[in-house]
Amino acid sequence: MNESTLPIYFAPLEGVTDGIFRRTHFEFFGGVSKYYIPFISPTQHLAFTSREQRSVSPAENAGLPVVPQVLAGRASHFAGTAKLLFDLGYSEVNLNLGCPSGTVTAKHKGSGLLRDLNELRAFLDEVFTSISGGSVSVKTRIGFESADEWDAIWAVLRDYPFMECIVHPRTRSQFYKGSPCTDAFARTAEARFPCAYNGDLNTLSDCRAIAKRFPHTGALMLGRGLVANPALARQWQGGKGLSKLELKAFCDALLARYEAQWPHKAVLGHMQETMRYILCCFDEPKREQRALRKVRTVEEYQGVIDRLFAECELRAEPCFALDRMSL
Numbered sequence: 292m293n294e295s296t297l298p299i300y301f302a303p304l305e306g307v308t309d310g311i312f313r314r315t316h317f318e319f320f321g322g323v324s325k326y327y328i329p330f331i332s333p334t335q336h337l338a339f340t341s342r343e344q345r346s347v348s349p350a351e352n353a354g355l356p357v358v359p360q361v362l363a364g365r366a367s368h369f370a371g372t373a374k375l376l377f378d379l380g381y382s383e384v385n386l387n388l389g390c391p392s393g394t395v396t397a398k399h400k401g402s403g404l405l406r407d408l409n410e411l412r413a414f415l416d417e418v419f420t421s422i423s424g425g426s427v428s429v430k431t432r433i434g435f436e437s438a439d440e441w442d443a444i445w446a447v448l449r450d451y452p453f454m455e456c457i458v459h460p461r462t463r464s465q466f467y468k469g470s471p472c473t474d475a476f477a478r479t480a481e482a483r484f485p486c487a488y489n490g491d492l493n494t495l496s497d498c499r500a501i502a503k504r505f506p507h508t509g510a511l512m513l514g515r516g517l518v519a520n521p522a523l524a525r526q527w528q529g530g531k532g533l534s535k536l537e538l539k540a541f542c543d544a545l546l547a548r549y550e551a552q553w554p555h556k557a558v559l560g561h562m563q564e565t566m567r568y569i570l571c572c573f574d575e576p577k578r579e580q581r582a583l584r585k586v587r588t589v590e591e592y593q594g595v596i597d598r599l600f601a602e603c604e605l606r607a608e609p610c611f612a613l614d615r616m617s618l
């Protein structure tokens with residue numbers, strides 16, 4: 292696909308890319324073809340928690356191109372939830388085969404389903420025989436312990452009619468650190484199965500390199516890089532780069548919208564977390580970074596943010612960097 296028309300997906304980031312964030316990003320920046328909603332995790336009775344209900348409610352997502360994601364260890368839980376989501380009007384539901392959390396993998400969910408490929412096959416057999424009413428995509432890691440597991444996992448996944456396979460080429464053991472194994476993705480992209488690439492696409496040149504190396508990739512999925520620099524997808528589509536003025540307006544709008552709906556304490560924790568990513572884009576924000584960790588009220592938070600925008604400049608290439616998160 293032509294590089295400039297390659298669509299960008301916003302990766303699901305639980306605790307960051309909630310409904311308010313998605314709507315505000317769409318309104319201020321755009322450039323994203325699909326926003327993947329952070330996972331919902333059905334229990335036996337397929338009941339959604341109130342938070343999950345809100346996150347997938349068509350009203351909450353009206354006008355946004357969103358895809359719900361389901362984390363399940365039992366095929367009946369996945370298929371039953373997918374049916375509820377198709378009935379709500381969604382045409383695609385994404386299966387999470389990537390979550391690395393120990394409490395999740397212990398229940399054979401997320402990347403825990405990659406450990407036993409007979410179990411994975413049985414899961415997918417049941418899902419695809421019982422599901423109707425929409426399409427299923429998958430977001431997967433390339434192994435539990437080692438990238439050597441990928442060929443066998445991929446041989447299973449490509450036997451099923453997924454509408455797309457989004458590959459985050461890290462193993463479960465890597466969590467979100469270390470380098471993605473692009474060589475493993477190479478074998479996926481060559482197979483001409485609809486696939487998308489996810490992992491460490493933090494700059495335009497990162498995106499270009501993957502698009503160039505893997506011309507059969509159907510889309511690029513960006514997570515932390517797009518939270519840190521919310522203009523990156525727009526810029527990839529030929530639009531303008533990030534400006535400090537619009538970033539400030541975006542941060543202020545997020546704060547106001549969370550405040551209108553959430554209790555102060557939740558607003559504060561959430562904005563502190565989101566700003567950890569955005570601060571990566573600034574030159575020398577150390578004083579503000581330290582201050583931000585210590586704020587106790589929304590007013591104190593606003594004071595630090597106002598000072599940040601008044602006193603610090605954006606870096607020449609504003610982008611996410613893992614080592615800047617903990618400065």
Ligand SMILES: Cc1cc2nc3c(=O)[nH]c(=O)nc-3n(C[C@H](O)[C@H](O)[C@H](O)COP(=O)(O)O)c2cc1C
Pocket residue numbers: 302303304305306307328329330360387389390430459467489490491492512513514515516
């Ligand atoms: C805080 C956090 C929450 C995440 N939540 C989810 C999730 O709900 N579902 C999912 O498939 N991946 C989740 N991920 C993984 C991201 O979607 C993505 O695969 C990962 O961050 C690598 O892409 P990136 O380098 O572009 O951020 C999460 C990652 C982080 C850091």
